[in-house]
Amino acid sequence: xxSIALFNNKGGVGKTTLAYHLAHMLSRLGHSVLAxxxxxxxxxxxxxxxxxxxxxxxxxxxxxxxxxVAAATLxxxxxxxxxxxxxxxxxxxxxxxxxxAPVQPVALKSGLWLLPGSLDLSRFEDKLSNEWFKSFAGDVxxxxxxxxxxxxxxxxxxxxAADVVLIDVxxxxxxxxxxxxxxxxxxxxxxxxxxxxxxxxxxxxxTLREWRQGWRxxxxxxxxxxxxxxxxxxxxxxxxxxxxxxxxxxxxxxxxRWLERIPMVYSAAVLDGAPSPAPGGDDxxxxxxxxxxxxxxxxxxxxxxxxxxxxxxxGALGSTQTYVQTCYREFxxxxxxxxRRVDEVC
Numbered sequence: 001x002x003s004i005a006l007f008n009n010k011g012g013v014g015k016t017t018l019a020y021h022l023a024h025m026l027s028r029l030g031h032s033v034l035a036x037x038x039x040x041x042x043x044x045x046x047x048x049x050x051x052x053x054x055x056x057x058x059x060x061x062x063x064x065x066x067x068x069v070a071a072a073t074l075x076x077x078x079x080x081x082x083x084x085x086x087x088x089x090x091x092x093x094x095x096x097x098x099x100x101a102p103v104q105p106v107a108l109k110s111g112l113w114l115l116p117g118s119l120d121l122s123r124f125e126d127k128l129s130n131e132w133f134k135s136f137a138g139d140v141x142x143x144x145x146x147x148x149x150x151x152x153x154x155x156x157x158x159x160x161a162a163d164v165v166l167i168d169v170x171x172x173x174x175x176x177x178x179x180x181x182x183x184x185x186x187x188x189x190x191x192x193x194x195x196x197x198x199x200x201x202x203x204x205x206x207t208l209r210e211w212r213q214g215w216r217x218x219x220x221x222x223x224x225x226x227x228x229x230x231x232x233x234x235x236x237x238x239x240x241x242x243x244x245x246x247x248x249x250x251x252x253x254x255x256x257r258w259l260e261r262i263p264m265v266y267s268a269a270v271l272d273g274a275p276s277p278a279p280g281g282d283d284x285x286x287x288x289x290x291x292x293x294x295x296x297x298x299x300x301x302x303x304x305x306x307x308x309x310x311x312x313x314x315g316a317l318g319s320t321q322t323y324v325q326t327c328y329r330e331f332x333x334x335x336x337x338x339x340r341r342v343d344e345v346c
Contacts, residue, residue, distance in 0.1 A: 001157050002342050003165040004237065005184035010200035011171035013192045014242040016043040017297070018290070019168040024306040025335040026164055027112040034105060034162035036153055037117030038086060038180040039170040040125075045085075045116045048108055050304060053080045057106075057116055079106050080116075087118035089152045093145050094127055100148050105156050113160050115153065117168075121176065128175035136214070138222035143229070146219070150183035150230040173207050181208065182215055182232045185346045188287070188338065189239040189270075193258040198265050205269030208234050235345045236270050240334065241289040262286075287341060288334040293327055295320070306331075 006019045016039070023035040037044040046054065057080045084103045092098035105113035127145060134142035157165050169180045181187065187208070191197040215232040223229040241259065263283045267274045271285075296307040296316070303314040308328035310316035316324050 001163055001165060002186065002346055003153065003157075003167060003184045004186045004188055004338070004342070005167040005169055005181050005234075006188050006190060007169050007177070007181060007204070008189050008191060008197065008200055009171050009173050009177075009204055010192075010196045013190045013197065014290075015171070015190045016047065016168055018190050018240060018242070019044055019166050020047045021306050021308070021331050022335060022338065023112060023166050024109075025308070025331045026166075026339075027109065029332070029335055029339075030111070031164050031339075032111050032160065032162045034113045034115060034153075034157050034160060034165045035108075036086070036115040036156075036165060036167045038121070038149060038176065039117055039168050040119060040122035040176065041170060042117035042119055042121075044168040045114065045118075047301075048114045049080065049106065049116070053106075056080055056082055057085060058118055058120075059083060079108075085116045085118040085120075086149075086152065087120040087124070090121075090124050090148050093148055094124055099144055100152050103152070103156065105160060113156075113162065115156050125174055125176050128179050132175060132178070135222075136218040140224055140227075143219065143223055143227060146179055146182075147223075147227060147229045149179045151228050153183060154228055173203065178211055181234055182211060183230045185231075185233045186235045186237045186342060188237045189266075190242050191239045191262060192242055193255050193262065195258065198258065198261060201262070201265045202269045205266075205272065208236075208270070209272060233346065237338065237341045237345055238285045238287040239266060240287050243289055243291050287337045288330070290330060290334065291326075293323070296323060296327060 006015050008015055019035065023033050027033045035044060035048070049057065059082045081104065084106075086103070089100050089103045092101050103115070105115045108114055131139070131142035131145040135146045153165060153167070167180055167184055169177045189201070189204070191201070212232045212234055220229060220231075239262070241262070263285055266285050293307050296310060299310050299315045300307040303310060305314070308324060308331055310324045312321065
């Protein structure tokens with residue numbers, strides 16, 4: 001099993017969209033995939049499940065339902081059971097009543113499962129932050145807290161025999177993301193060609209090294225027998241450029257200027273001074289450049305399926321169907337490139 005975290009501490013670059021489509025494509029290629037939503041915003045969960053399922057999963061009727069404006073229970077699919085999110089799994093630790101609770105993933109399709117997220121996960125942030133430095137001293141309760149995500153994901157992945165785990169995390173360098181990334185074998189970075197992504201890379205590289213060094217030198221030697229702890233590998237896989245929709249106030253030359261700087265910043269900050277690619281030459285760190293498929297996203301959202309699976313019945317007619325086929329090819333190539341990079345790096 002290989003776990004891959006998709007992370008950029010700059011939001012709005014299409015990270016969750018990438019995670020969703022990559023999970024579906026890897027499954028289409030014959031791999032058993034577990035998608036894990038460790039973003040407290042639960043965006044991946046909302047892409048995978050409909051509102052009725054999320055209502056059932058979260059045990060949280062909306063305000064409209066409370067007011068009697070909407071039905072008390074929206075039609076469900078029978079795929080979900082209440083209380084089976086990552087937040088429910090860590091609730092005993094959060095309240096000091098026990099260790100992680102077992103949860104079952106949602107079967108999205110054959111070979112593809114989701115470990116759902118929840119807005120309630122944000123309550124775990126302070127707990128993780130407080131226990132981080134206590135784990136350096138070998139405090140067993142703190143170590144159970146900081147390894148919680150790793151142990152939950154490990155257990156669920158084994159239960160479904162997943163060979164690839166994709167972890168979606170929020171765009172920040174907080175305690176939840178620290179625990180999530182430490183649990184990852186590899187890190188794949190979705191980037192936009194702009195100043196904000198470059199600044200994010202500059203912050204991300206040194207932070208990952210600091211987390212890795214602290215965990216390996218101060219925590220791992222103190223982990224008691226019987227507690228599964230991650231190795232904090234967090235090997236950088238490379239990055240995927242998420243192409244923006246070009247606007248008149250952001251000409252192509254500005255996009256290309258930032259694009260040329262990404263390999264230098266990535267090699268210096270993330271790879272700690274690895275040789276930079278020659279200007280204008282091949283970029284060994286770029287896994288793919290994905291075009292903007294904004295025209296397909298509304299159709300995919302309504303159909304509750306990936307963009308590359310849209311059919312005529314979903315509204316993908318005429319030239320749009322050709323666009324769907326292009327989307328399929330690009331995501332297939334991306335998935336194959338990610339798997340090759342995993343073999344090389346992890």
